[in-house]
Amino acid sequence: VRDWRPSRWPLFSQFFAILLATVMAVQLLNTALLLFMPTPTAEVHSLKRIATALRNGTDSGELYRLRYWTRLPPGPLTQHDLDLANRFARLLGVPATRVRVRTEGRFAPEIGKAFERATPSDPPDTVFGPLILAVLLPDGRWHSIQPITGWWQPWRLQVMAWLVATLVAISLPAWLLTRRLMLPIRSFSRAADRLGRNPEAEPLSLTGPVELEVAAAAFNAMQTQIKRYVADRTTMIAAIAHDLRTPLMRMSMLLDHIPAQNRAALEAPINEMDARLTAVMSLVQNMTCPASRQRVDLRSIAQSVADDAEDTGGVATLIDGPTVIMKGDPAALKAMIFNLVENANRYAGEAIIELLEQEKFVVVEVRDNGPGLEPDELEQVFQPFYRGEGSRSSETGGIGLGLASVKAICRAHGGDAQLVIRQTGGLVARVTLARPIAE
């Protein structure tokens, strides 16, 4: 059964309804304005006063502005204007052809006419509405006079105040309605964010506008696909491990049957192959599997790596500092720092580890004073299976997956890794890890 509550309407309909309702409310209020606003009062001018001002070149009350023109702009000449010009010409004692009048506004002349009709025999001195009067001077210029009308007339102010009040009155309900409209969208984005951080989270179960339900369904389908993808990769890793390590296990168990002098010769390649398998598997793991999230002290991890390196004949110094608490996968982070420290030890014989805390990132730096790298190699070394020129031998060990793994782990933690040549020579591996705000 279809749910007809407004919150379940399609977004389109909801938005359209709000728009219509707002426009209608505004129209109603403006109609009220039309009905209840007092009619603006018309201006009343005295023709005599205008004539005096024109003759003197100035108005006693400074209500009129006088100007000179070389040419009058063409304007409509109505019968009313011509009548007015005639009357004015008589008043000034100049021929009517030298006087021009233009009245403006629509209703004021009508009122004036009605007034004049009431007293036809004796045309009054008064004239209504805005007007411009001009007289042609002997030198060919026009001398004009017009009332100085301020923009801020009371009726205009009243209309403005009314419009502002309408805006304020409408904006509160409009704001509330729009906010309500946006609520499901906001909860959708929150749910999507939660799902993005933890793929194992419950699928979205959103009820609301049709469009959002469709989006949630699409999102859930994508989620299922990602999960299946990860599961496929995990199955693949397990299959590789099983199929390749089972024969290795057999070989390893056969070691006892081999004369002691040959045993080491067989044991070494078995271990080497096992190590390479481990490297490939952990790279695939880090590249495809979402990192688990746990609150960890990164300093304790770096300390463990440094101590273990020292115990196995390496050189690693961790620069002292406070605990560095972040969310991450402890095993992956440990493997990452281990890879960097091992690299530094392999190529430079030492590693200096420093942890730096920034507002949004935790930075891990592993520095050395070794031979460094060519600038064009700084990026390439992060490619899987890349090994520098001349190091493609088992002497330096590894199969070129360490830094690729480091990068994959950084990416899984919302960060990145890069190598920089130090000014003093040597390299610094700089890793940034995102530091989500506590939830």
Added chain:
Amino acid sequence: MNQNRQLPRTPADELGRVLVVDDDPHICALIVECLKREGYGATSVSSARAMDRTIDSEPIDLIILDIMMPGEDGLVACARVAEYGGPPVILLSALGTEDDRVAGLVAGAGHYLSKPCSPRELLATVQAALRSQDRGGKLARQTYAFDGWRLDAATRELLNPEGVRIDLTDGEFAVLRIFVERPRRVLARDSLLEAARGRNCESFDRAIDTQVSRLRRKLGATGDTIIRTIRNEGYFFVPSVTGAS
């Protein structure tokens, strides 16, 4: 597999009877042969279901259990055996990642071996597993709590009072575990070292003093008050420990 079942059953002569569960017949045969050479009684089956039947019909002291098998998964089988208090289990897995190891220990396995392993490693682990059984200590999952800290012995997870995970090296974990198992007692350096080695902890190669000082650093500013040095005698773990579940 039948030839393995026709072993002369002389338990009195055996160091212990081991059941090998792996779907690869060659590996089964090789492990059984290796164990027998060292004087253990050994037999093998190829699935978890066959394992159940054998446990029901024969006295078994130890199970070496492969994880990836057709049919029931080794982890599930291991959890089931641990549940009803069956023989101790050594898990044998081709995966060997940290997570995998933790999953195995959480499932109740006493030990974990990753493939490939040498006969030497295998025998050492079998020996350790049987010895821990002799001591009567069933390797159940155990969590210890002290001064707000929590240590999970199976997952090696140490949480500080704020719930933040503090990483431990193998050596530090071995020492801390002995401390929490024997708190409020003076432990001599030698006995600490011995106990840590008995755990089959390979990387335990540093002098005990170094491990203790590193452990103190991991425990933070309160480290010295948690582990007290008793001059000329050894160390003393100050807080009382509760074995929380």
